Amino acid sequence: MPAPTHNPWLPGTEQRERCYLNLLQARNLSGADAVNALRPFYFAVHPDFFGQHPREREVNENSLKRLNGYLENLQKPGHHSHKPAQLMFYVRETENDQESSKVPGFRTVSFTLDSRDLLSTVLGILNSCSLSTDHIQGSVKGTASQKQAGTTFYRPIKWDKTYYAFTGFKDPEEELVQAQRAEITIIPWLESNQKVALKKLQDSIPLREELERLKKDLSDQLQLSDVRWQRSWGIAHRCGQLHSLSRLAQQSSESLKMAKGRVVIFTDQTGMSAAGHVMLGTTDVHHHWTKLFESIPSYYLLQRKVLQLQERVSHLLGGIEIVLIEELQPLLSMEEYYSALDAFYNKLLKRRVPIHPRSLRGLQMILENDRFVPRLHEMGHFSIPSACDPASLQWFLLTHAQKARENLKRKEELKIVEQELTTACKYRASLSRLYKEPSVSSKQMIDCCRRLIKEPLPCLDGMHLCVSRYYSILQDGDLCIPWNWKSRS
The missing domain is CATH 1.20.58 (Methane Monooxygenase Hydroxylase; Chain G, domain 1)
Incomplete structure (x- = not known):
């Protein structure tokens, strides 16, 4: 009897009826189901477990943002088209895996998101990372039987603590809690x-x-x-x-x-x-x-078209300036940005909003693809999702315009204070270099430096200090401390 054909999107050799059930229920997988099914994956790539590896942590943080945006798009009503996304993650190894791993503690995994439904996407992610998918089959069956019974009752799968005690495996939830609760104070850490x-x-x-x-x-x-x-x-x-x-x-x-x-x-x-x-x-x-x-x-031609689109969007939105901020936005290709900008412009054009041509001059906005709600950044610029409803956008811009102007003015003041405190803190600790990661805001850097000046730091003569979100030592000798570090007292 010939062996059944292996399908990489399904775990092992599944029965024909299970394949049919998966296909039947694929579009019915809810967002809560998807999040629960991906729990083993989230624990394997969670940035909190890469505190001593800043580069790997940053890769996982950026990839998780793109993954969450992709999953949200699949759940949007009337979603038909999608754009494939190539993602890379560093995946934590188990103790057995580490014996054959080239990089101790983790390995790299790359995969392309190109599915039109949640179930196929979730199965593809887990299989790409060599993670079990058995729990999904039970979840799908349970969802099917519940729908046949006419109920929407849902209970996520959670392994009992005795499972880890019996198998000897580490409880990922306890690991995460321990990583988050680990209390490190700055002076002992710097000294050691x-x-x-x-x-x-x-x-x-x-x-x-x-x-x-x-x-x-x-x-x-x-x-x-x-x-x-x-x-x-x-x-x-x-x-x-x-x-x-x-x-x-x-x-x-x-x-x-x-x-x-x-x-x-x-x-x-x-x-x-x-x-x-x-x-x-x-x-x-x-x-x-x-x-x-x-x-x-x-x-050259595409770049001119991008600039023209930015001017047209600006005209429709009261003269607001469309900007790109590398530190806060993913590095999009010009083709991707033009496509998003063009779709946004056409949406505004179809539903023109009554905004005075010069009422928002002097303000700034960035266009984002991974958000659904507009927001005002503390530095004064608006973060506007390309999928934002024009009427809601008009109300948001006009009601927050004054606050945006205040934030922009405050931004310049904060930059001056940040520079002064950074210089003072650098000389106070005899550092060769003091800088911050892009994810650390000016307000956070100011708070950090003010407290560092008062702290009796050990001799750091000639060293490099980076204000980040985690404690770590970079491979080239830079010391990284979280901006909200704790003192011993």
Whole structure:
């Protein structure tokens, strides 16, 4: 008897009726069902478990935002079209898995979201991460029987504590609670990690000097406006990326001259960003980079269209300025941004809202795809979802305009105070460098520095201190502390 065909979207070799049941119930999986089914995945990739690995934590945070946005889109009423999304996660290993893992503690997993329903998407995610999907079958069957009985009763699956006691497996909920409750105070942490960080910092000095040299040489050779990195990669990693670009410049010098005057950003994908920056995917080969440099002239027309659309949207919304803020927005390609902006403009055009042409001049807004409710950021700009209803948008903008102007004025004041306190704190602790991660706001940085100045810190002469959200030591010796650190007293 021939063996049944294996379907990677289903766990193991399933019976035909189970496959049929899954297909029948696929579009009936609720958002609560999906969240419960993905619990093993969330525990495996939760950023709180990557406190000692800032780069991996940041990758998972960004990927989770995109995943949640994708799942929300699948649940929107009348949702028919979708855009595939390529995601990468660092997945925590079990003790058995770590024996064969190249990177102790976690492994990388990449997959593409390209399903039109929740169940297929959830099954695909779990299987891509080699996680069990048996609990989903029970959930689907339970949902089917409940609907046949005419009831909407729902009870999420939760393993009993005796399961972990009997099997010896770690309870992921208890692990998460312990990670969140771990009370670390700043002085003991700095004292116990200072020597390790200083050794890493001293070892990284030659690489730091090489990085600056490579960056300057390439900027001069290609006449670039700037060279940046989307994430906090280590110095050695950044040097490797610049060496790779330098070799390409020697092989295809004419192609790379197309980037004259532009910003080059090393990131996860190759393309042109919404702001017109050259994005070089760090996992792509030189062929993809060369092809992008050669195609830069073809983006001139698209970039003009983006600017024209921004002006038209601004005109319809009382003169508000549409801006891009790299620190707060995902790095979209120019094609993705144009598509979102065009859809937003057409929606406004069909349902014109009565806003005075110059009533919102001097204010700013960013367009976002992963939100459904508009909000006013503490720094003064509006975050407007592209799916926002025009009538609701009009009311929100007009009622929050005065507050937005106050926030913008306050933003400039906060920047001055932040700079003064950062400088004072740097000299107070004899630091070589004091900086913050983009996710830390000016108000948080100010609060952190004010308390650091009063704290009797150990000798940090010549060291680098980063204000973040977690305690960690970067591979190049930078000490990271949370902005809301706790004192011993």
